Amino acid sequence: MAAPQPQSSSFRVYTRWRPPIGNESSLSEMECRVEQHGTNHSISLASQSNSKRPRTWKSGPSFARVFPADAVNADIFEGVVAPTLPRVMNGATCKFFAYGHSGSGKTHTIIGYNYEDDQHLGLYLSSARNLFRAIAEIKNGLEPSQADDDLDKEALGIAVRLYEVRGKYAYDLFNNGTECHVRQGYDGRTYIRGQTEMLEGGKVRVRPIVAIPCWSYDELRRVVLDGVEKRKNGSSTVHDESSRTHAFLELEIITKALLEARDAVIERESELVPVGKRATDIYLEEHKRTLIRTPEGMLIPDPNVPLNQERIDAAEVEKRECEARVKEAEDAVADYLKGRRQPCLGGKFVFVDLAGSEYFDQGAGISGGTTKQTSQERQQGRQINTDLFALKEVIRARASNQARLPFRSSPLTMVLRDYFLATDDEESAMILTVSPCESQIAATMNTLKYGNLVGDAGGSTKN
Numbered sequence: 001m002a003a004p005q006p007q008s009s010s011f012r013v014y015t016r017w018r019p020p021i022g023n024e025s026s027l028s029e030m031e032c033r034v035e036q037h038g039t040n041h042s043i044s045l046a047s048q049s050n051s052k053r054p055r056t057w058k059s060g061p062s063f064a065r066v067f068p069a070d071a072v073n074a075d076i077f078e079g080v081v082a083p084t085l086p087r088v089m090n091g092a093t094c095k096f097f098a099y100g101h102s103g104s105g106k107t108h109t110i111i112g113y114n115y116e117d118d119q120h121l122g123l124y125l126s127s128a129r130n131l132f133r134a135i136a137e138i139k140n141g142l143e144p145s146q147a148d149d150d151l152d153k154e155a156l157g158i159a160v161r162l163y164e165v166r167g168k169y170a171y172d173l174f175n176n177g178t179e180c181h182v183r184q185g186y187d188g189r190t191y192i193r194g195q196t197e198m199l200e201g202g203k204v205r206v207r208p209i210v211a212i213p214c215w216s217y218d219e220l221r222r223v224v225l226d227g228v229e230k231r232k233n234g235s236s237t238v239h240d241e242s243s244r245t246h247a248f249l250e251l252e253i254i255t256k257a258l259l260e261a262r263d264a265v266i267e268r269e270s271e272l273v274p275v276g277k278r279a280t281d282i283y284l285e286e287h288k289r290t291l292i293r294t295p296e297g298m299l300i301p302d303p304n305v306p307l308n309q310e311r312i313d314a315a316e317v318e319k320r321e322c323e324a325r326v327k328e329a330e331d332a333v334a335d336y337l338k339g340r341r342q343p344c345l346g347g348k349f350v351f352v353d354l355a356g357s358e359y360f361d362q363g364a365g366i367s368g369g370t371t372k373q374t375s376q377e378r379q380q381g382r383q384i385n386t387d388l389f390a391l392k393e394v395i396r397a398r399a400s401n402q403a404r405l406p407f408r409s410s411p412l413t414m415v416l417r418d419y420f421l422a423t424d425d426e427e428s429a430m431i432l433t434v435s436p437c438e439s440q441i442a443a444t445m446n447t448l449k450y451g452n453l454v455g456d457a458g459g460s461t462k463n
């Protein structure tokens, strides 16, 4: 029989085995075999235990590459992220997901635990450092023909955003973990908005996720490590909590001029709120004033009290003018990006440390159900399951060019919508982190099965 043909799924899936840690080195390991099929790989797992019904499983040719336990973070960066750098430097958005059970190495891969040694730097910081190097090359190639102020506004930097998605909310780690609402706007886009601030003159400002602009790698590193520290301190037990949230780490190439243009949109939106409210109030007030109650208790227009249509119209005109100013500010951002002097402006790396895979398809229970869960934890588990299922469905729908993409199926996919729609999935990837321990074979198989479905987005393998 002919060997299965590798699928040309645009979304690549990698597997990274971690070494045994702590007392795991004295425990037995599962058996793993990797076979190559063209450019893809399949993985076979078998338990080594003497149980009567040993567990075995074989994937389809769904994996772009399998990194062995002795691979360090620098190898993952070179093999997975570095090839996408030219695309980000051309304005694309490249997304990387880490998926695996709690303690399998997601944070080790994305953020890392050693910030001094280049070999062990997490993908996020390695990407930032390489982006700064690429930006410096562009700067070096430029002739300073503009005025100093203009040059300052047009200097390239990197904005970092760091937030967690849990349930229906996002939590902004650069804004004291502020709870932000995730909702779909009238234009179909997803808006993540934080606390409402009441300003002078009735203005109401609702801030999006905070972006901290950084102008050097050292500055960015300081800012990120501070945010990561906040993530740890905000959790009761690091592993329990971090495995229940999806952490988003974003790097975007920006200029001061771009950030100022975006701030202008928020400012104008804040002006629109009281003007819109006034127009509604005047409309209601006028209509109420002209109504009378009949003896039967019905409200009808009073023929002796004319409606002050002029007052209503004036308020409407003011509101429309304000809406036009918001639109003008939005267009200024779009025009600035369209006419950008540097193609890299707006280019993004997005890293998502997904909630623990032990939740996926386990319903209310996790990891064999040995731990008694509270009802809140069970609900969180169900939500994570919904999120991870929805993510897989979105990736598969995109790979098969479906017209309708189910972004609204979960808060996670709603947040991911704009990242997905910004660029195709050509250079995006999922990294499955797995443990070699026999005792964790169920969780490892669960992770690989999920990755198999994602990597098989073209549809060759069956489960």
Ligand SMILES: Nc1ncnc2c1ncn2[C@@H]1O[C@H](COP(=O)(O)OP(=O)(O)OP(=O)(O)O)[C@@H](O)[C@H]1O
Residues within 6 Å of the ligand: 017, 018, 019, 021, 069, 071, 100, 101, 102, 103, 104, 105, 106, 107, 108, 109, 113, 238, 239, 240, 242, 243, 355, 356, 433
């Ligand atoms: N590839 C690896 N090489 C060496 N050590 C690793 C590797 N992967 C993970 N570890 C170590 O294993 C431990 C758990 O890893 P990590 O914190 O990254 O897990 P996680 O998947 O992020 O867990 P959680 O979802 O609970 O946050 C850490 O001490 C980490 O340093």
